[in-house]
Amino acid sequence: KNQVEQSPQSLIILEGKNCTLQCNYTVSPFSNLRWYKQDTGRGPVSLTIMTFSENTKSNGRYTATLDADTKQSSLHITASQLSDSASYICVVIPYNQGGKLIFGQGTELSVKP
Amino acid sequence: DSGVTQTPKHLITATGQRVTLRCSPRSGDLSVYWYQQSLDQGLQFLIQYYNGEERAKGNILERFSAQQFPDLHSELNLSSLELGDSALYFCASSDLKRGGMDTQYFGPGTRLTVL
Secondary structure: OOOOOEEOOOOEEEEOOOOEEEEEEOOOOOOEEEEEEEOOOOEEEEEEEEEEOEEEEEEEEEEEEEEEOOOEEEEEEEOOOOHHEEEEEEEEEOOEEOEEEOOOEEEEEEEEO | OOOOHHHEOOEEEOOOOOOEEEEOOOOOOEEEEEEEEEOEEEEEEEEEOOOOOEEOOOOOOOOOOEEOOOOOOOOEEEEOOOHHEEEEEEEEEEOEEEEOOOOOOOOOEEEEEEE
């Protein structure tokens, strides 16, 4: 079983709509949790970074939430744009293991006009 | 543009061969990370170097090795290549000044195809 699991695997929404992506993790203890956006064939780009004590972090139209008790995080995208079409990856950094990162498999988001 | 450069962009080689992938971090970043992304495995952390020294190790095969040079550029060496090594290899860099809360900046990747 993966230590970081994301759902749904893929999602299609219409431009202008909101959506929420889920991330469940078992990594414990952890230092911080991150969300990345990856366009096809390109390197991931960091969207948000949250420590275990933070509940929410925003970056423009992207808002990440974290519930350390239930070990769940979500990424909410508001007023989606065509350029939001990408893979969104949840990453958990274990505590005290150097720079090791544990990646989820990603959610493939497609925004249609 | 993240400021991280990787060469070559594409690499096609045969099984059993050895290749070297190169990464130049952003100016001022002391930490370099290597990742492998294949279709069936997603992104996998391979190894991290900080100021020339290995800092963390992930799912890196014994056939793979890496190093970071005094000028902070890094190389990932892949030997005895197998078909399953075909993947995108990303390098990322960070300044690690925020002790674990550093933002990693990813390069454009090297696409390796093993035939």
